[in-house]
Amino acid sequence: MIAFQNVSKYYDLHTVLRNINITIQKGEMAFLTGPSGAGKSTLLRLMYMAELADEGNIIIEDLDLASLKMSRIPFLRRSIGVVFQDFKLIKNLNVFNNVALALRIRGVVEREARNLTSEALKKVNLRHLADSYPQSLSGGEQQRVAIARAIVADPLVILADEPTGNLDPGTALDIIKLFRDLNLQGTTVLIATHNRELFRGTGKRVFKLDGGTLSGEEVG
Ligand SMILES: Nc1ncnc2c1ncn2[C@@H]1O[C@H](COP(=O)(O)OP(=O)(O)OP(=O)(O)O)[C@@H](O)[C@H]1O
Ligand SMILES: [Mg+2]
Secondary structure: OEEEEEEEEEEOOEEEEEEEEEEEOOOOEEEEEOOOOOOHHHHHHHHOOOOOOOEEEEEEOOEEHHHOOHHHHHHHHHOEEEEEOOOOOOOOOOHHHHHHHHHHOOOOOHHHHHHHHHHHHHHOOOHHHOOOOHHHOOHHHHHHHHHHHHHOOOOOEEEEEOOOOOOOHHHHHHHHHHHHHHHHOOOEEEEEOOOHHHOOOOOOEEEEEEOOEEEEEEEO
8 A cells, every 4th residue: 555644745945745735545556646846756756765754744554654664665666676767777788687676685505596587587487588689679568677776676665767658659548558567466556647548447546647736536
């Protein structure tokens, strides 16, 4: 479960998020939309504590972020897989090692890291490209590598920030389909996008942000 309770965020005197209240159930898939500058990325960044809320509280599963000890932040981040618009792959590592790195830096033993990496690549249908390097892949393939990296440690929540912003419309819908498949396997998914085509017809809840305020909710 994800819950925002009266959350506000300021940068100096500028209010970026004002009194946000959102609840997303465990296993739900939802979207966050709104124009550029609305605060979508900031809202996601608060969830993995890249930024701290100035007011209110955020609950992720059973973690209460307002009172979370610094020493528990790595634990929080292990529960959350994050996907970005620009993929953020490491150029000089092949696909397999880009995904496996997420486990190796957490000290997962090598045999298990390899098994989990193979499974994650299978879920995104990329096992055949395990030895390829990012620059030889299409945008959609690169994003699937990034998604494999996000899910390899079996997170409870996947956050995606404009994950299809660099992809053509057909590939974008394939990526959304992949998120829907992951959601069907039980992972809570929240996708921030200004592209209405991505949630049209999905039947999922869409939270609308405007100028830092939650301006409404609709069903896609
Ligand atoms: N580190 C920061 N310091 C100061 N202002 C910031 C910072 N990060 C974001 N902002 C401001 O907060 C507001 C919301 O930014 P945010 O990136 O969350 O919007 P967004 O909805 O993700 O936009 P986009 O669709 O362009 O990605 C903007 O006015 C932005 O300039
Ligand atoms: Mg953004």
